[in-house]
Amino acid sequence: MMNFDTALKSQRNTNAKLNSDNEGYNPDMKTPLGIEKHASIVYTITVFYQVQEEICASCFKCMVLSVREDGGMLHYDIMDGKTKRFTVVHNVNDHEAKCSCKMFEMVGPLKYVVNRWTKDASLKATFEIDGVIYDQNGPKDEKKMLLNKVWSDIHCCMDMAGSNMEQLTAFSQVINEQKQLLL
Template identity: 85%
Template sequence: MVLSVREDGGMLHYDIMDGKNKRFTVVHNVNDHEAKCSCKMFEMVGLLCRHIFVVFRDLERIPLKYVVNRWTKDASLKATFEIDGVIYDQNGPKDEKKMLLNKVWSDIHCCMDMAGSNMEQLTAFSQVIDEQKQLLLSGKEKLSPQHSRRTVIESYCGSTEISEINILPPKHAKNKGSGKRIKSSKELAMEKQEGRKCNFCGVRGDHHDTRTCQLNPKNKDKQKGKKKA
């Protein structure tokens, strides 16, 4: 719901209330078709909020500057190719030339799929492609084979060769069970001590305990019984 609209320096300021009775302000530049909302959803997520949609409801289409590439189906079509040791990146900005190249390649693959296994249609399509190829090669006689091949690859990938690659190998991850077990502080303290301690005589490092201590009278009675037996 639009509560009020005021103009200030060529900008329209909209006071909007949503369903939770919270107020937001949208600043709309009519000439440049730009809008900024106080909720900052587009800046954080990349999607227009409902408040800006209220302001843009009179427009025929949303301005392209607010259509982020990562939310479109073209985002998954971009890739990086490595051909003959040369890396081509498709993640660059879009332009009309690249869009036309993508359309041409899409039309070629579409024709190949429709022709299928029909030899007559494949032969006719091959002749058309060969005629266009000879027409293009006639104007590129001065180019070397390597340069012409690179040009074809760049036109297919829609990008140029990357001059510098700053990709480092991933760090080695230690999974569960790999390497040595991490000992607790209690275990480390026990290892530093000189053997076990007898709780009866208090001697440490003699490799005996209460059950085997010679000073324990119960152990003496057991030894006498064994001798009598």
């Protein structure tokens, strides 16, 4: 049991470090598109780079062959490079989109984002703490999740300030002001 606890603690520390590194890092944007900026905020850095590749490919390699409307549904025929054809169906009324390539799950708007690839995925724990069982598919303990997010934000701010005394002092003042408000 001791090895399991040590391995779990090590995994959590590594995950916290990766999250902290990720929070303080702003990747370069390759396009002026809002979807790329949105992806940089939502996804982990590793997944963001994969999504960024897809965004760039769609901008520079894809071509719309035709668009047709059929009862509130827009059908787009897309050519990817010179070999692959895809069809995107956009339901204008429901604001839903589906593509034969199935990439909306990775690069689409927030409702198409698969949670496991996001920065917040680790906030949805699947273990027991203080008698509370956290299950990603079950009911969420919003308080615990918010506490995790606050701690993550605090660690992120401390990492970004680094050894810069001016920034650390300013951050400390903000924290102390909030503490006084709570008291």
